[in-house]
Amino acid sequence: MRIGPVQPVMQELRQTLDESDWWPRLDADQQRRVLAAMVVRDIAAGRIVSARGAPVEGWLGVVDGLVKISIDSADGRSVTLAGVPAGGWFGEGSVLKDESRRYDVIALRNSRIAVMPRQTFHWLIDISPGFSRFLLGLLNARLGQFIAALEHQRMLGPEARVARCLARLFDPQLYPSTRPRLRLSQSELGLLTGLSRQRVNQALRQLEALGLLETSYGGVTVVSVERLDAFEG
DNA sequence: TCATTAAATTGTT
DNA sequence: AACAATTTAATGA
Numbered sequence: 001m002r003i004g005p006v007q008p009v010m011q012e013l014r015q016t017l018d019e020s021d022w023w024p025r026l027d028a029d030q031q032r033r034v035l036a037a038m039v040v041r042d043i044a045a046g047r048i049v050s051a052r053g054a055p056v057e058g059w060l061g062v063v064d065g066l067v068k069i070s071i072d073s074a075d076g077r078s079v080t081l082a083g084v085p086a087g088g089w090f091g092e093g094s095v096l097k098d099e100s101r102r103y104d105v106i107a108l109r110n111s112r113i114a115v116m117p118r119q120t121f122h123w124l125i126d127i128s129p130g131f132s133r134f135l136l137g138l139l140n141a142r143l144g145q146f147i148a149a150l151e152h153q154r155m156l157g158p159e160a161r162v163a164r165c166l167a168r169l170f171d172p173q174l175y176p177s178t179r180p181r182l183r184l185s186q187s188e189l190g191l192l193t194g195l196s197r198q199r200v201n202q203a204l205r206q207l208e209a210l211g212l213l214e215t216s217y218g219g220v221t222v223v224s225v226e227r228l229d230a231f232e233g
Numbered sequence: 234t235c236a237t238t239a240a241a242t243t244g245t246t
Numbered sequence: 247a248a249c250a251a252t253t254t255a256a257t258g259a
Contacts, residue, residue: 185241185242185243186242186243187242187243197242197243198244198245198247201243201244201245205244215243216253217241217242217243217252217253217254218241218242218243218253218254
């Protein structure tokens with residue numbers, strides 16, 4: 001009983017919403033309105049989801065795939081600020097400030113992105129205390145990540161970089177639906193950490209030997225987020 | 234369902 | 247950066 005490709009896409013979107021902490025905080029009418037306003041876009045691997053300086057369309061959610069938030073410095077080098085796995089919502093900063101995007105958002109693999117239009121986002125903040133409280137928690141969690149990043153800036157070991165990158169992807173507040181087994185290839189992890197795939201491979205083996213995670217074809221299974229987060233080499 | 238092939242990923246140099 | 251080995255995904259009988 002499928003009516004074109006639209007039906008499965010909506011189903012996938014519904015599932016992502018159901019796994020998002022903010023969704024159940026809305027009442028039925030609000031959910032209906034949000035769902036009607038939401039747009040889904042497919043982005044091919046390597047393509048830009050949203051470029052720095054571009055006007056904000058809205059709040060972004062990863063329905064499927066993996067994106068990174070990065071910035072290119074003047075000398076051409078790229079610094080990755082964060083990776084966002086499926087189930088993660090991001091970009092609220094620029095929407096809140098009503099400014100253009102401050103960072104590049106790039107799909108690391110073929111990804112499906114949900115867009116909640118700016119107006120809908122602001123409407124929710126005005127009308128739903130639950131949503132606003134969720135946003136406060138989200139912003140606080142991000143602040144915590146960046147403070148932790150500064151705190152651990154001195155440790156530059158590749159193993160530690162990989163460990164922290166993985167720990168951040170498993171932050172339960174930012175990405176609640178990330179399962180222990182995350183589909184994430186070593187080259188994708190390399191793009192997130194700024195390390196070569198080979199070095200990521202070595203680091204993963206070392207972390208696996210320590211029992212912090214398990215590797216498998218096309219992904220990693222995290223055994224202990226806490227120990228990964230605390231790893232200092 | 235199974236066998237074959239292509240593509241992706243890994244491990245090593 | 248390049249290579250071989252391995253795993254998965256896709257294809258068609």
